Amino acid sequence: MRHIAIIGSGPAGYYTAEAAQKRWGNGVRIDVFDMLPVPYGLIRTGVAPDHQSIKGVSRRYEQVALTDNVRFAGNVKVGEHVSVSDLQAMYDAIVIATGAPHDRKLGLPGEDLANVHGSAAFVGWYNGHPQFAGLDPDLSGRHAVVIGMGNVALDVARILSKTESEFAGSDIVTHALDLLRASKLRKITILGRRGPHQIMMTPKELGELMHLDRASPRVDKADLPDEADDALLEPGLRKAVSHLRSFAAIPESIHGEKDVEIDIDFFASPVEFEGDGRVERVKVERTTVQAGRASGTGEYYHVPADLVVSCIGYHSAHIPEVPFDERAGRFPNDEGRILPGLYCVGWARRGPSGTIGTNRPDGYGVIERVAEDFDSGALGTGGKQGRAAFDQLAEARGLDVVTFRDWKKIEQAEEAAAREGAPREKFVDVEAMIRARG
Structure with a gap:
């Protein structure tokens, strides 16, 4: 035996x-x-x-x-x-x-500020993992930043954007549903250091962003490569990028009808979390991508952030x-x-x-x-x-x-x-x- x-x-x-x-x-x-x-x-x-x-x-x-x-x-x-x-x-x-x-750390200054969380902890919180059930993130601010270009980042952004009725049939735990019900978040920025052709997001998860009751996704048309270049992509990625093109084509009038905006910001690498005891903003460096690799340009800007969830791996x-x-x-x-x-x-x-x-x-x-x-x-x-x-x-x-x-x-x-x-x-x-x- x-x-x-x-x-x-x-x-x-x-x-x-x-x-x-x-x-x-x-x-x-x-x-x-x-x-x-x-x-x-x-x-x-x-x-x-x-x-x-x-x-x-x-x-x-x-x-x-x-x-x-x-x-x-x-x-x-x-x-x-x-x-x-x-x-x-x-x-x-x-x-x-x-x-x-366990979460992979970004290793950035300010990572230990209050309300900066890794996705293992944050996802564990809304899924009821005993290790993370007591996380109690603060959702009282208006701005959230989600770091990463994979499906986990999409999951976090989607969960933060949904209405209570959209959780019908789900097994989200009550302590998370209660906090999400009272959430004041109005803008969720997803930061990715590379471009649309390097995303790890799948078409199904991206497509779900188009059907949220109170949220709409936004992509800057300037971040999209020439459409002819999409032909070189494998079919799944090509379909995912087509969703991004659809997001970029959403009229401003539609965005105005929604309470929450999900802004997918490409060529954006976080370099520091700033705030007085708790996170208030993310310093970001604009990047350029050559042969699939991102490098900094020396151009910096700030994104408001009352909550940060890092989804960069485990x-x-x-x-x-x-x-x-x-x-x-x-x-x-x-x-x-x-x-x-x-x-x-x-x-x-x-x-x-x-x-x-x-x-x-x-x-x-x-x-x-x-x-x-x-x-x-x-x-x-x-x-x-x-x-x-x-x-x-x-x-x-x-x-x-x-x-x-x-x-x-x-x-x-x-x-x-x-x-x-x-x-x-x-x-x-x-x-x-x-x-x-x-």
Whole structure:
């Protein structure tokens, strides 16, 4: 019998478990660990609450989790409750699938001013992540600046722009909805240091900006390249740029009918956050782009900012005893191999790139590496006890392990507590989650 431990229960973790099942059938036992009492990682606390169709992929992970040879072990912090060395003594292979839960810093002066937030924290706040539920951003000002040219920046701008009725059917948590309801924001500036042809935004997310009840997107026509140049782009990017051209063509009369303006400002690199104790404005340098790379022009201007959300990327969390590449923000690896018997997958392996679906081939790929190492004898001769050994350790240390059956009780309680039209009302602290399992 092969015993595999997976650290992290998000998309990368469950696709890896699925791959192991398909590879070895009943000849494998897989334990999926998570520091939270609830599974699904990014699906639960990273995907925008108004994108419920994307969250539906969790049903696939549930099918894997409910099989006899896969077990969810929540409320277990690897590196604190149990060490990697402990797991290595119990499991034949360990796969790190922790994602990239921390914000990448800009490293700019004034980044520590009040009301400057990273997107991991801000998105975690409106999604009810226990670590960020108490963020309490101040939305009483009129100007917000969102830094970044990817879908997360679009998510943040869209969430800040929506009316309460537009959140119908979403699972945004009540504490965030209450603050957004009272928001005084009237202008949201999205800053990107490169141009329209270098965006990482996808057509679907850009298109959503055209259908907001009280907000309209704006693009300066002068920032757009010659339309003939769009023909050289790959189809998805070409369609995204066509949305930008549509934004630039919106008449001023339409903008005047809307309460909120979303201004997408290209060739704009933030260089400093300014204010007296709290952010008041962002100093920006105008850039030029050559061969896809942005460089400063020495021309500066200021953008008013009562709130700043930086959406420039993420990095993985260091785990004691495991090598970590601080510069890259991920675990150093060779096709998923970190050390003998120790692997990584998903964002923990490649950094924060790709979509949720990208984790499926990544999960299957790392299991192929594990299979190669089993076949070559690199993982030893077997004899490890897997979950039986972990259960003994958990009992000896008094760990309160949350099972998938427990999670289903938590889920039922969240569904029962949902406001009208919402799929659930998430518990936003660990103690409440554990109490809800009964």
